[in-house]
Amino acid sequence: xxxxxxxxxHEEYSYTTIFTHVKKSGPILERVEKAIxxxxxxxxxxxxNIVVLGCLIERNIALKYCFxxxxxxxxxxxxxxxxxxxxxxxxxxxxxxxxxxxxxxxxPEVQSFFNSDGAFETLRKVVFDQRRETVQFMLEHHEDFLKxxxxxxxxxxxxxxxxxxxxxxxxxxxxxxxELQDSIQEVLRWTHIDDYYYGIEGSFAKANIDVSNxxxxxxxxxxxxxxxxxxxxxxxxxxxxxELLVRMLEAGCELDLLDNDGNHPVHLVKSEEMxxxxxxxxxxxxxxxxxxxxxxxxxxxxxxxxxxxxxxLVALLEKVIAYGADVHQLTKHGENAVFFAGDQDVxxxxxxxxxKLDHVNNSGETxxxxxxxxxxxxxxxxSYVHDLPSFKEHxxxxxxxxxNQSGHVYTYDYKVIFEKYPEASRIMLDxxxxxxxxxACRLFSKACTTGFVYVVELFLDGNYELDYNYxxxxxxxxxxxxxxxxxxxxxxxxxxxxxxxxxxxxxxxWGRDALMHLIWRYRTAKWxxxxxxxxxxxxVNGASINTTDEDxxxxxxxxxxxxxxxxxxxxxxxxxxxxxxxxxxxxxxEMAPALDRELFYFYSE
Numbered sequence: 001x002x003x004x005x006x007x008x009x010h011e012e013y014s015y016t017t018i019f020t021h022v023k024k025s026g027p028i029l030e031r032v033e034k035a036i037x038x039x040x041x042x043x044x045x046x047x048x049n050i051v052v053l054g055c056l057i058e059r060n061i062a063l064k065y066c067f068x069x070x071x072x073x074x075x076x077x078x079x080x081x082x083x084x085x086x087x088x089x090x091x092x093x094x095x096x097x098x099x100x101x102x103x104x105x106x107x108p109e110v111q112s113f114f115n116s117d118g119a120f121e122t123l124r125k126v127v128f129d130q131r132r133e134t135v136q137f138m139l140e141h142h143e144d145f146l147k148x149x150x151x152x153x154x155x156x157x158x159x160x161x162x163x164x165x166x167x168x169x170x171x172x173x174x175x176x177x178x179e180l181q182d183s184i185q186e187v188l189r190w191t192h193i194d195d196y197y198y199g200i201e202g203s204f205a206k207a208n209i210d211v212s213n214x215x216x217x218x219x220x221x222x223x224x225x226x227x228x229x230x231x232x233x234x235x236x237x238x239x240x241x242x243e244l245l246v247r248m249l250e251a252g253c254e255l256d257l258l259d260n261d262g263n264h265p266v267h268l269v270k271s272e273e274m275x276x277x278x279x280x281x282x283x284x285x286x287x288x289x290x291x292x293x294x295x296x297x298x299x300x301x302x303x304x305x306x307x308x309x310x311x312x313l314v315a316l317l318e319k320v321i322a323y324g325a326d327v328h329q330l331t332k333h334g335e336n337a338v339f340f341a342g343d344q345d346v347x348x349x350x351x352x353x354x355x356k357l358d359h360v361n362n363s364g365e366t367x368x369x370x371x372x373x374x375x376x377x378x379x380x381x382x383s384y385v386h387d388l389p390s391f392k393e394h395x396x397x398x399x400x401x402x403x404n405q406s407g408h409v410y411t412y413d414y415k416v417i418f419e420k421y422p423e424a425s426r427i428m429l430d431x432x433x434x435x436x437x438x439x440a441c442r443l444f445s446k447a448c449t450t451g452f453v454y455v456v457e458l459f460l461d462g463n464y465e466l467d468y469n470y471x472x473x474x475x476x477x478x479x480x481x482x483x484x485x486x487x488x489x490x491x492x493x494x495x496x497x498x499x500x501x502x503x504x505x506x507x508x509x510w511g512r513d514a515l516m517h518l519i520w521r522y523r524t525a526k527w528x529x530x531x532x533x534x535x536x537x538x539x540v541n542g543a544s545i546n547t548t549d550e551d552x553x554x555x556x557x558x559x560x561x562x563x564x565x566x567x568x569x570x571x572x573x574x575x576x577x578x579x580x581x582x583x584x585x586x587x588x589x590e591m592a593p594a595l596d597r598e599l600f601y602f603y604s605e
Contacts, residue, residue: 093125097134199238221248238268317349334363480514489530498538
């Protein structure tokens, strides 16, 4: 009877076992372990890809009982999970090396249970965990098997692309896998390339040039160019390697060669020392600061985009200005340095030099409009420009970029702007509505379908003549879109939208209406206070209790599937059809697992 209670079977979640929910310590674990030993749980029982013994080993439950069972029947070590992983592998994976030693010594024949594809995944884990002793043991007994298929070995061991991984395990790889050293270097090379794939090193990599070893580069060095025309001097400046710069200059590289975008090496400068070195090496000296690329960007424009230590960056900006850079200079597109600010410190630096923060470029865009993707710059920039006379002229363009996020992200990013600057927020919404009612409808819908409840209420406060049943590109109405964001929705905003006469029978592209979406996530809805009262409110305002989706499921089907029996009973009391049949021939109550159906009958009585 005990064995029947502790079965692993679960049709829907085949990877979940009854032991998954037992904590790794505490009184429950102790009671479970005592029961397992007292009633002698069958260790070999299998459910699909899972074996009781493997579950216990992985969860560290009743290990003494497991070990004793294996001693009595060593063949248990050969039981497989997920086709290729044996119990022997599980013991090695989870750190039971001494017990495996014991079994190898007493029963040498069990070693054959190691030789399957699961061994490679086991080796990967013990290398990852840096369990040197286990690696040594596995190679002592199974080196021929593991190294017979080097491609499979490399596939498992060299699947990490962080340099730190190989650095931390270099002694293990050097001692036990010397034949993989060249492959590791190749992985590291491509890791390095991936890290800088859009930078200078990546550009050389695209041109099939490995710049990690200069002694192997073709000569003359002056002819070596990246895929975008970068020279080795561009590379030296980008790496802030002054020794390399001097070496390349002495080897005949020309300092004035530009890349395909017209960038001089000085455009890539990242330190005061490198800047001074380039200026000292160039005949034009400090006037080099004025050099522009194909877009008209100066050193100052490019420097504002750099991602380096902020203290060093600001000091370098100061030096560039001291050397003659014009903070007001515009690019060919009419953009000043503010358009390139990558951080608030850079923005504040430019502000301290009286750069015009609300300047408009040749395309009629402000820096705020361009930088709204970067919240760390956009928030302070908004605070600087929201009360300038020009703000209202461009305010209609700011709301849309702020809504291009999920509601969860918005809560941390832009909600503070709407709360801190309510007058500016109202100007933005009014401006959108004045410019285009259609755009206002679209953005209201966007605020709903992305869960920006605060903005939704701002729209409602404005009493605009909006289409509250506007359909977006996914066929979602505002109310339908809002219901999908249960984490942000409140009862208040639902009531306010219902007062606008929204169509509760509007469907999404999968054929579900708002009531069905609410029921599908009813557990979250209840947690947010959207329980039976909300369902009742929606029914009173026109929601259909027997609507069906494209699979012919009714709200009652979904309630049973979600095992929300109180909700199911409520729907039945309000006229839900108990005999409706979906596309797979199931009535609503048949959507619940058999055991839960019995619980429902018990509950409903």
